[in-house]
Amino acid sequence: xxxxxxxxxxxxxxxxxxxxxxxxxxxxxxxxxxxxxxxxxxxxxxxxxxxxxxxxxxxxxxxxxxxxxxxxxxxxxxxxxxxxxxxxxxxxxxxxxxxxxxxxxxxxxxxxxxxxxxxxxxxxxxxxxxxxxxxxxxxxxxxxxxxxxxxxxxxxxxxxxxxxxxxxxxxxxxxxxxxxxxxxxxxxxxxxxxxxxxxxxxxxxxxxxxxxxxxxxxxxxxxxxxxxxxxxxxxxxxxxxxxxxxxxxxxxxxxxxxxxxxxxxxxxxxxxxxxxxxxxxxxxxxxxxxxxxxxxxxxxxxxxxxxxxxxxxxxxxxxxxxxxxxxxxxxxxxxxxxxxxxxxxxxxxxxxxxxxxxxxxxxxxxxxxxxxxxxxxxxxxxxxxxxxxxxxxxxxxxxxxxxxxxxxxxxxxxxxxxxxxxxxxxxxx
Ligand code: GDP
Ligand code: IMO
Ligand code: MG
Numbered sequence: 001x002x003x004x005x006x007x008x009x010x011x012x013x014x015x016x017x018x019x020x021x022x023x024x025x026x027x028x029x030x031x032x033x034x035x036x037x038x039x040x041x042x043x044x045x046x047x048x049x050x051x052x053x054x055x056x057x058x059x060x061x062x063x064x065x066x067x068x069x070x071x072x073x074x075x076x077x078x079x080x081x082x083x084x085x086x087x088x089x090x091x092x093x094x095x096x097x098x099x100x101x102x103x104x105x106x107x108x109x110x111x112x113x114x115x116x117x118x119x120x121x122x123x124x125x126x127x128x129x130x131x132x133x134x135x136x137x138x139x140x141x142x143x144x145x146x147x148x149x150x151x152x153x154x155x156x157x158x159x160x161x162x163x164x165x166x167x168x169x170x171x172x173x174x175x176x177x178x179x180x181x182x183x184x185x186x187x188x189x190x191x192x193x194x195x196x197x198x199x200x201x202x203x204x205x206x207x208x209x210x211x212x213x214x215x216x217x218x219x220x221x222x223x224x225x226x227x228x229x230x231x232x233x234x235x236x237x238x239x240x241x242x243x244x245x246x247x248x249x250x251x252x253x254x255x256x257x258x259x260x261x262x263x264x265x266x267x268x269x270x271x272x273x274x275x276x277x278x279x280x281x282x283x284x285x286x287x288x289x290x291x292x293x294x295x296x297x298x299x300x301x302x303x304x305x306x307x308x309x310x311x312x313x314x315x316x317x318x319x320x321x322x323x324x325x326x327x328x329x330x331x332x333x334x335x336x337x338x339x340x341x342x343x344x345x346x347x348x349x350x351x352x353x354x355x356x357x358x359x360x361x362x363x364x365x366x367x368x369x370x371x372x373x374x375x376x377x378x379x380x381x382x383x384x385x386x387x388x389x390x391x392x393x394x395x396x397x398x399x400x401x402x403x404x405x406x407x408x409x410x411x412x413x414x415x416x417x418x419x420x421x422x423x424x425x426x427x428x429x
Pocket of ligand 1: 016
């Protein structure tokens with residue numbers, strides 16, 4: 001298969017950035033197709049660490065990066081990120097980065113609404129990144145959104161701002177938050193236009209040409225299946241579809257072009273923000289995983305919640321996400337633990353289930369049924385072949401493979417690009 005899509009199989013931060021960077025050496029183009037600067041993808045290359053939010057991770061390998069129409073783009077954040085990575089020596093120019101002209105823009109009022117709503121929700125808050133992602137997608141579906149192409153049409157901008165402000169200022173006033181002035185927003189957009197427009201084009205056309213020329217396209221997902229707006233732990237989810245199917249609609253290419261779908265899962269589980277997490281650990285082991293795995297959010301710096309590997313959840317993500325093969329990351333973090341638990345089912349109100357139920361209360365009530373495995377005393381950290389892995393670590397990987405009903409095609413044993421064991425090349429599948 002020529003193309004590969006990388007998607008998260010848990011609640012995000014599985015190591016998608018590392019995997020995309022590693023695979024990008026064999027790709028020609030890397031495309032982001034959903035989410036926005038709520039994503040935080042960390043790439044460790046020698047002594048440099050790159051933290052990317054909106055920019056496709058393939059830029060670090062000098063590959064063409066495309067931001068698809070399914071992404072919500074904060075123009076200020078995009079320009080700030082471009083400036084930041086340039087100081088690290090990366091070249092980001094209209095030759096190396098293309099932006100869909102029909103992508104939706106995030107404006108300052110979106111993050112204001114995001115934050116005001118979270119405050120109003122009190123202890124039922126979702127724990128969003130506060131970056132305006134949800135409100136921007138709402139505007140897109142509500143047919144009010146300002147899009148990249150509108151930056152070239154001052155009159156369209158002016159008309160759309162009238163409609164947007166009618167909607168949002170009413171809401172902001174109702175939430176007791178500060179309202180926005182049209183002229184200041186318009187001036188900002190007109191100031192940003194000449195900086196953003198050189199990157200803009202109908203990217204679907206470039207992707208079509210690339211496809212016909214046999215170029216390899218790598219689709220880089222953000223967030224993860226359990227944060228998917230339909231298939232995740234709703235309402236504690238993000239506002240886009242994160243499943244592999246979105247790679248097609250979010251970049252303007254047909255579904256048959258997606259190719260091999262690679263799901264990324266940590267060898268344990270983490271989550272940032274609120275919402276159900278059946279295998280969460282509130283004890284010393286949870287703390288140990290957090291410390292060893294350096295589990296702090298890339299975007300917000302929040303501590304990630306940690307727990308055991310949930311095979312039911314990942315199995316569900318495999319099915320709904322369309323995952324053909326899995327990368328199991330951060331196996332090294334489990335080194336030295338005497339015993340490991342894997343969730344193989346849930347107890348929900350006297351019933352035993354093999355999947356996470358859809359209801360909010362049912363999800364909160366799901367208690368895990370564990371299978372216990374012996375840990376390993378050797379180290380898997382930095383292993384680059386099966387032969388270097390402790391026998392018990394291989395058993396753990398094999399058991400997970402059985403339970404989630406998908407082959408494990410790659411194992412990651414450290415943050416560095418080459419701390420990776422390839423079982424099967426996803427580009428060759
Ligand atoms: P993403 O959002 O899915 O791209 O993941 P993040 O970059 O937010 O979080 C994953 C973190 O784990 C990053 O700091 C990576 O450098 C790190 N990482 C990725 N793979 C491994 C691994 O196999 N072992 C260890 N120890 N760290 C890893
Ligand atoms: P990457 O791509 C982990 C979570 C937020 C919150 C929920 C909704 O790095 O894996 P939003 O701001 O999207 O409206 O927040 O989704 N969230 C993430 N958690 N990794 C991410 O991205 C996330 N992007 C959003 O914490 O619970
Ligand atoms: Mg992340």
